[in-house]
Amino acid sequence: MGKTKVVLIGAASASFGVNTLADLYAKREQLRGSEIALCDVDGARLARVVRLANRMNSATGEPFQITGSTDYREVLGGAEFVITSVEVDRLARWQRDWGIPFKYGVPHVLGENGGPGGLSHALRTIPLVLGIARDVEERAPNAFLINFTNPLARVCLALTRYTRLRVVGLCHQINEGYYIVGHVLGLAHRLAEPFPPEEVASAAMAKIDLQTAGLNHFTWIQSMRERATGRDLYPEFKARLAQMDPAFEPLSRRLYSAFGLFPTAGDEHVGEYFSIAQETSDLRGYDFEGRARQSAELDARVEQAGTSGAIQEFLGRESGERAAHIISEIVGNEHAYEQVVNVPNRGALPDLPDWAVVEVPGEVSAEGVQPLGVPPFPRAIAAVLNQQVAIQDRVVEAAVHGDRTAALQALLLDPVVGSYQGAEQMLDEFLAIHADLLPQFAHAKRS
Numbered sequence: 001m002g003k004t005k006v007v008l009i010g011a012a013s014a015s016f017g018v019n020t021l022a023d024l025y026a027k028r029e030q031l032r033g034s035e036i037a038l039c040d041v042d043g044a045r046l047a048r049v050v051r052l053a054n055r056m057n058s059a060t061g062e063p064f065q066i067t068g069s070t071d072y073r074e075v076l077g078g079a080e081f082v083i084t085s086v087e088v089d090r091l092a093r094w095q096r097d098w099g100i101p102f103k104y105g106v107p108h109v110l111g112e113n114g115g116p117g118g119l120s121h122a123l124r125t126i127p128l129v130l131g132i133a134r135d136v137e138e139r140a141p142n143a144f145l146i147n148f149t150n151p152l153a154r155v156c157l158a159l160t161r162y163t164r165l166r167v168v169g170l171c172h173q174i175n176e177g178y179y180i181v182g183h184v185l186g187l188a189h190r191l192a193e194p195f196p197p198e199e200v201a202s203a204a205m206a207k208i209d210l211q212t213a214g215l216n217h218f219t220w221i222q223s224m225r226e227r228a229t230g231r232d233l234y235p236e237f238k239a240r241l242a243q244m245d246p247a248f249e250p251l252s253r254r255l256y257s258a259f260g261l262f263p264t265a266g267d268e269h270v271g272e273y274f275s276i277a278q279e280t281s282d283l284r285g286y287d288f289e290g291r292a293r294q295s296a297e298l299d300a301r302v303e304q305a306g307t308s309g310a311i312q313e314f315l316g317r318e319s320g321e322r323a324a325h326i327i328s329e330i331v332g333n334e335h336a337y338e339q340v341v342n343v344p345n346r347g348a349l350p351d352l353p354d355w356a357v358v359e360v361p362g363e364v365s366a367e368g369v370q371p372l373g374v375p376p377f378p379r380a381i382a383a384v385l386n387q388q389v390a391i392q393d394r395v396v397e398a399a400v401h402g403d404r405t406a407a408l409q410a411l412l413l414d415p416v417v418g419s420y421q422g423a424e425q426m427l428d429e430f431l432a433i434h435a436d437l438l439p440q441f442a443h444a445k446r447s
Contacts, residue, residue, distance in 0.1 A: 002331035003033040007079045007143075009072045009086060009132060011038035012045035015295075015319075016085035016148060018302055021053055022314050023324035028063035030328045035065040037075040045299070046070060051306030056315055072132065076139035081327050084129055085148040088437055091288050097121055098285045100429050104422035107278040110286060113151040113217045114272030114388070115416040116423075119395055119407060120430040122154040124437045126399035129155050133163045144330065144368065146170060146323050151395075152342055153216040156357045158396045160344050168369045169342030169357065171216050172320050175201040177264035180249060181208055181224055184240050185233065201320070208233065210264070213349055213374040215388055216342050216359045217269040220261040220381055222374060237262070250280040259381050273388060275415045326364050333366035341369050348373050351382035356389045387413065402440030404431070 006024065011017035017038065024036060038053060040046040050068040057066055069075045076082070087093075097117035101108050111117025129149050136143050147169045149155050156169040182204025211223040224233040241253065251267040251274070263270040271277030305311045318324075322338060329336040341362035348371035349358045361372040377385065391413045398407035404427070411423040424446065431441050 002031065003035075004031060004080045004327065004331050005035040005037065005078050006081045006083065006327060007037045007039060007072060007075055007140075009039045009082065009084050010149075011068075012040035012042050012049050013085050013087070015298060017049045018052065018298070018314055019319035019321055020083065020323060021049070021056065023318050023321060024064070024327075025056055025060060025315055026318045027324045027328045028060055030332060031324075032063045033065075034063075035067065035078075037072075037079070038066070038068045039070070039072040039075060041070055043070045048299070048303050048306055052302050052311070052314065055306060055311050059311060059315065073135055073139065076136060076143075079136070079140040079143045081146060081330075082132075082136050082140065082143050083146045083148070083323055084132055086128055086132070087125065087149065088128065091292060093124065093434065093437075094121065094286065095288050096433055097430070100433070101416075101426055103429075104425050105419060106417055106422055106426065107283055108416050109271030109277045109281045109283065110268055112272070112286070113153075113269065115414060116411060116426050116430075118151050118154075118272060119398075119410050119414075119427075120434065122151045122395045123399045123407065123430070123441075124434055125149050125151070126155055126158045126396065127440060128437075130158050130162060130400065133159050133165055133167075137163055137165060141165075144168070146326065148321075148323075151216075153357045153359070154392050154395050154399075156342050157355075157392055158400060160357060161355070161396060162400060166368050167343070168326065168362075169216065169359075170322050170326070171340070171342065171359070172322075173217060173219075173265040173269060174210065174212055174340050175320055176266050176269075177210055177212060177219075177221060178202075178204040178208065180252075180262075180266055181210065181221070181233075181237060184237055184244065186240075210339075211361070211374065212264045212340065213358070213360045213377075214264075214381075214385055215357075215392075217265055218273050218385070218388060219264040219340075219359050220259075220377070221264055222261060222377075251277050254280070260378050261381060273384065273415070275418065277416075326369065329364040330366060330368065335363060335365045337372075338362045338364050338369070341371065343369055343371050346371055350376050352385060352389055356392070387415070399440070402438075402442070402444055404441060404444035404446070407431075 053066045097120045098111040101116045108115040145165045145167045152169045159167045178201045187204045209225045209227050212219045252263045256262045271281050342359050345356045345358045348360045363370045391410050394406045394410035411417050417423050
């Protein structure tokens with residue numbers, strides 16, 4: 001057991017706030033007596049989450065001190081952990097990022113973390129999170145920063161390159177890997193939702209051990225084994241996969257055939273990094289309207305639970321995210337194994353530069369989060385990963401310094417982009433349409 005102070009920035013976002021609360025309350029015995037500071041610029045929505053947190057607190061014997069603020073700077077003092085999940089006008093901006101490349105002959109997939117849409121996204125979110133991190137450096141310099149904001153690897157690279165903070169990025173996409181592998185091996189039923197419920201993925205996790213590595217949203221399953229016996233499941237996976245409907249994960253199956261390993265997160269995410277994705281993807285992008293409906297429905301449930309409704313939905317489960325686990329493991333000096341963390345490489349993935357932010361297993365203790373070494377990749381996979389690392393480097397420099405040339409280089413390095421003129425036109429439109437969030441580019445001109 002150990003007391004600490006956790007500051008959640010973006011606590012009123014669509015699912016981040018309540019998911020993190022659920023996870024922290026699941027760890028309430030380990031963290032009893034700690035302070036949780038909930039922060040968001042949207043005062044009305046923040047008040048709703050604070051009300052829910054106070055009801056959860058009362059129902060569990062007041063394990064935490066709950067505070068709320070629309071200015072995170074006011075509550076940073078004494079913070080040992082700061083969690084960031086922040087965006088400005090996320091869905092509307094993303095929808096613009098999705099549509100623009102098609103105008104210039106660049107069919108792309110998803111448009112969130114890779115490809116031209118991923119560039120535009122990063123140019124907005126890197127300065128936002130970096131500004132928060134610099135305030136943390138000033139007011140809580142020993143705090144550990146846990147980041148969820150996408151594009152995760154690019155944001156975390158900026159944080160590790162331009163601050164002195166200890167940083168880890170977290171993402172739940174390995175659950176998709178368990179979902180896919182479990183479905184192929186007959187352990188989990190395939191559902192219609194775009195992302196598997198945690199309980200479905202966990203059915204596979206109980207029987208399968210996956211080792212994955214690479215870059216966030218671009219990892220590969222290096223091994224899949226039966227937990228009980230250690231038996232290699234890749235041969236059975238390959239045989240069963242060959243008998244499945246060709247419409248099931250067609251891009252990932254092609255990449256598996258060509259590169260020898262299966263992508264962890266399936267077609268939707270790996271498609272952001274290959275131009276050949278247009279041959280198999282439906283190119284419909286994200287379900288923006290469906291996500292907006294889900295967010296509105298969640299807001300309504302939070303409002304009801306925060307006043308007089310039942311709160312068991314938020315007390316009786318964990319979200320599948322790992323922030324609360326990592327906080328508990330650091331506070332308790334547990335030397336715990338975490339299956340996926342996003343941290344500077346430092347030799348863990350021998351094929352990539354030490355400074356690159358990689359997604360690998362890690363050990364968590366009072367010393368922080370240390371990457372654990374994984375086997376080298378086949379040369380072809382190492383090559384495509386290094387290509388993306390080079391792009392991430394250019395994206396970070398563009399976002400931090402308002403460097404239009406670096407942004408253009410990122411597009412020209414990207415395998416999804418096949419036209420110099422198209423790259424310039426896309427970049428000009430990205431910079432113009434999001435100009436209110438890109439002040440660093442105010443004086444950037446074509447060279």
